[in-house]
């Protein structure tokens with residue numbers, strides 16, 4: 001054989017294993033009505049575990065308004081969209097959800113994609129064909145889907161230091177005022193739980209004549225009066241040109257979207273390959289997402305409870321001496337600082353304590369900052385908090401990890 005194809009594949013996997021980044025899926029079945037409990041399958045059989053790392057932040061994937069909406073949709077129109085949006089795939093549910101999302105963000109229009117990843121990739125890669133000579137100024141911690149989109153667009157790209165206004169301004173200053181510029185960033189950064197200074201970034205955008213592109217994936221449904229995200233909370237939605245979100249995290253279903261001026265949406269709709277050449281989201285998913293967005297508009301109590309749970313967990317962990325990383329959001333990162341130890345922590349939590357949390361290792365976070373990323377929801381109880389603390393206590397002792405006095 002001239003090319004040993006299969007050994008190349010095996011070698012690729014071996015390299016991942018050698019770097020300690022080989023991933024094992026957790027085989028779960030969530031139990032409706034018992035969030036955050038799920039059945040966990042492994043070689044020893046099946047048992048119940050408490051999930052501490054879901055991005056279904058509010059348990060909306062099991063919500064009593066979302067599920068009937070999906071049942072109703074499948075009964076009335078069937079399973080799939082049956083085509084791309086341009087060719088038979090636009091259902092009335094799509095039209096209603098886009099309207100709802102535009103209103104949520106105070107924009108003229110919105111556009112659905114099959115996921116948040118596709119939304120970022122398709123939109124950012126298309127901007128360069130609409131704005132010749134554009135430079136995209138990208139925060140250093142931006143999500144892989146934004147980086148991928150910017151790369152594909154093959155426009156000039158500049159990376160500014162994470163949340164660093166001085167660095168952003170010094171880079172903006174170097175560019176001609178007349179050159180089109182887009183500042184691309186996130187609101188809540190999902191690994192550290194820090195939040196961008198959106199209003200200050202908008203000031204710089206005004207001063208240097210730039211557009212703004214904001215990924216609110218970890219904030220939609222969770223922040224703002226109606227769940228519009230951090231830009232809504234901070235009263236700066238109008239200053240953001242393009243807001244991007246997901247329907248798969250806090251909204252608990254699946255899909256992604258952008259919201260912007262009608263002219264922007266119309267152009268992206270007309271040029272973005274990742275929008276045009278793919279089958280539309282199932283109307284069942286769209287109906288579920290629509291119910292979820294509508295429900296969360298007036299669910300301030302759930303958002304308050306979510307913040308309370310996160311604050312309480314941070315406090316309890318700190319009190320017990322665990323190295324909680326500074327976070328101003330609902331995300332609770334606990335530093336381990338070593339990839340092997342991090343994996344050991346999560347293996348022991350699962351095997352001894354029936355607690356499921358994924359280790360977060362390089363390349364998701366920089367080496368030496370390996371961590372647990374806990375996402376307490378409004379449905380995590382005080383008893384579950386105590387069980388987590390007991391589990392961490394045990395594992396920290398077994399592995400002799402550091403704790404504050």
Ligand SMILES: *Cc1c(COP(=O)(O)O)cnc(C)c1O
Pocket residue numbers: 115116117118120143145186190215217218246247248249255256
């Ligand atoms: C998860 C994520 C996405 C992608 O959204 P999906 O709907 O899961 O594809 C985009 N941006 C950020 C910051 C994310 O964390």
